[in-house]
Amino acid sequence: MTTVGFLYPGHFAEDDYPRMEILLxxxxxxVVHHTESPDGAYREDALRALGAPGRLAAGIEELQRSGVQSIVWAxxxxxxPYGWQGAHDQAAALARAxxxxxxxxxxGFAHAVRKLGAARVAVGATYPEDVAERxxxxxxxxxxxxxxxxxAGVADAAEAASWDxxxxxxxxxxxDRPDAEVILLPDTALHTVAHLPALEEALGKPVLTANQVAAREALRLADRPAFAPRLGALFAGREQPPAPVGWGSGRAYAHGKKD
Known part of the structure; x- marks a missing residue:
């Protein structure tokens, strides 16, 4: 049994995870543990507060009791908003704890793009423009x-969770853009897992969504390849466990493993 854990803020699209578990x-x-989400607003200060070290650390003990082999901050x-280095510092602190x-x-989005062998992407974000640009x-x-x-200019996570x-x-x-090889839809409050086959059929190219990417990132860290075509192109290839070397300059690193 491979058990992987997720720290997920609030209660919005967490039902994507049992849906993925069925398809895997x-x-x-x-295993999902819900962290506190006192303010679901899509403002940079509120979003950064969600990832504060104390808030994330509070969920670790429960995941440890579940015997998880990796953890993803979902x-x-x-x-x-912390930037590339700041996000890795955040992950490193989680791994140490x-x-x-x-x-x-x-x-995980960066690793997923590389896994698909893509270089150019287009982003469709629920967020306000300033957050999407970040x-x-x-x-x-x-x-x-x-x-x-x-x-799209959505104000908060509750609004995103209501989308069909x-x-x-x-x-x-x-x-979508003609020169984009992959479409990225960030926001773990957005329900997307049930729609992945339809999205990719309609766009004619791979679509990466937040909860799907979180699952693949957790399994990657646990050295567990997974084949589940109904979870989109990201899970449609029979991949081997990751090699112990990075890609490119080696910048794409999550604490504990390289892509």
Whole structure:
């Protein structure tokens, strides 16, 4: 049994995780612990507060009792505003406290893009424009070229969680660019797992979404390849366990493993 853990703020789209667990191998377990989310606003100060060290540390003990082999901070908005180095410092602190490899959804997006062999992406973000641009800048620090960014201007996580599949598809279409090889939809408050096949069929290219990416990042850290085509192109290839060397300059690193 491979058991991986997630620190997830509040209660928004956490039902994506049991849905993914059903679609993955029966020997994979996804354990979610909810961290405090006193302010679900999509403002940079509120998002940075979600990722404060004390708030994340409070959830580690429960995940340890579940025997997790890796931990992912499943909140892209609570990590990318810290920048590439800051997000890695955040993950390193989690790993030291938990005693297992740790990462975040934001870092996982960079690893997922590389796993697909892509170089150019387009971003469709629920966030206001300034926050969406911070995510694009974060990807740029990781060596990922962002060909375009579309910001929907959603005010908070509760609003994002209310979106249905049609609105998610509209976001992906608005973000798409002819030169983009992959579409990225950040925000773990957005329900996307049930819509992945339809999104990729409609766009004709891979679509990476936050909770899907968080799951793959946790499994990557646990050295557990997973094959689940209904979770999109990211899970459609039969991959081997990650080699003990990085890609490019070696900057894309989550504490405990290299991509």
């Amino acid at each position: 191998d029966s020997t994979i377990r996804l 909140c892209d908005g609570g990590s990318f 938990a005693g297992v490899p740790a990462s975040s959804t934001s870092i 995510f694009a800048a974060f990807l740029g620090e990781a060596g990922v070229e962002v060909t375009g960014t579309h910001a 599949g049609d609105r998610v598809l509209a976001l992906a279409r608005a973000a």
